[in-house]
Ligand code: BES
Ligand code: MN
């Protein structure tokens with residue numbers, strides 16, 4: 001198996017024209033049309049070709065577009081890449097993150113060894129310098145990621161090493177960028193780990209190999225502890241939901257518990273549980289799915305893996321918080337031992353559920369994990385799951401569905417979405433939806449009516465959180481890029497790692513919503 005590309009990101013103090021690099025990247029806004037001072041000085045040195053190419057209209061500086069210019073030895077960089085940023089008045093931290101991502105994606109495609117980013121210069125009068133350092137590092141990791149560990153032909157595989165530096169001549173600004181960059185490196189690497197694990201197929205990642213990855217992560221990360229419950233241990237805890245969903249597969253289910261106690265015992269900050277759905281493959285079970293695109297259901301573990309990676313990031317950032325990462329994991333397959341439509345399952349909470357569709361399995365494993373969080377007296381519970389196709393119908397592939405029972409927590413997650421560029425949209429899940437989940441022969445049933453499937457699923461989960469402040473992220477539309485873009489390779493997005501880390505970071509600072 002090939003090793004995933006080694007990417008290093010750092011801040012270098014240097015004059016832009018003096019940096020010896022394979023490619024130097026600068027940002028260009030489409031409006032105002034004038035080159036800014038930094039770009040004008042640089043462009044003069046290379047014979048004003050940037051100005052010409054923009055005047056000719058060959059490069060319109062729209063967002064997510066790039067243009068490579070060759071410098072003919074007039075500056076120390078081999079290539080100068082213009083990265084389009086769109087209109088300046090619309091630009092945000094996310095514009096910069098995406099620009100860094102596009103630059104890194106292109107660098108990896110060109111097989112470049114050293115990439116230098118001066119993209120932040122275009123935003124200096126607009127954005128905080130520390131935050132810019134973070135966004136650049138996050139974007140640099142995001143864009144350079146390729147999933148090629150099973151590509152054996154070397155000419156098809158990507159490069160194996162890439163050095164990326166953020167270039168800044170001013171000492172004070174370089175120090176600020178460096179501070180943000182340090183955090184961005186942690187988050188970027190955690191997100192790429194999530195993407196690598198999520199991309200791995202069902203014959204490689206099953207509940208027990210996923211648990212082994214979690215154990216490995218805990219061994220490698222200072223302050224992170226991992227406990228794994230096997231079937232026997234889950235039986236003792238009456239986790240009927242996870243056991244039922246896992247009963248059809250030869251790979252037995254697991255309940256993975258990660259713990260990070262960054263605040264110690266006497267924290268005034270709330271204890272947080274992050275709960276992530278990790279169905280290593282979702283065939284639908286006895287209520288089997290159609291064949292088309294079923295392979296995409298290897299990504300049904302993305303929520304659980306996002307939780308694993310977020311705990312790694314939280315520990316590396318040494319956030320002063322106590323956090324649980326709870327990852328129920330099972331493989332949903334049809335077999336002679338599968339759970340069936342009509343079965344009545346007793347969950348860890350004691351509530352009984354009538355199964356009407358074995359493909360609504362996510363809520364069945366999550367309800368036991370939510371109950372575990374309640375028993376641990378967690379103040380805040382956030383679950384993240386590729387839960388419903390209905391959420392994709394509602395929101396498309398741009399935003400995750402956000403549900404919950406606490407306005408302040410919702411606001412905090414909306415702020416974290418803005419911070420991280422991983423967008424969410426607040427959706428309803430109150431009494432009307434909860435009513436649909438009542439069964440005539442058990443306390444609940446596992447599907448609602450034809451309509452509002454994302455909301456009824458959320459309403460089901462909401463009945464397992466007791467008095468905790470709770471939010472639910474339905475990331476069914478967000479787990480994958482079906483095609484590569486100019487900023488990213490196709491495959492797992494690692495969605496949630498940036499969002500949840502931004503949420504935890506703000507929470508640890510006691511920042512008001
Ligand atoms: N894992 C799927 C949801 C999903 C769909 C994720 C598309 C990513 C892309 C989930 O377990 C599922 O099958 N949900 C059913 C629920 C239904 C039976 C109530 C669905 O959405 O069809
Ligand atoms: Mn399903």
Ligand code: ZN
Nearest residue numbers: 279282300362
């Ligand atoms: Zn599923």
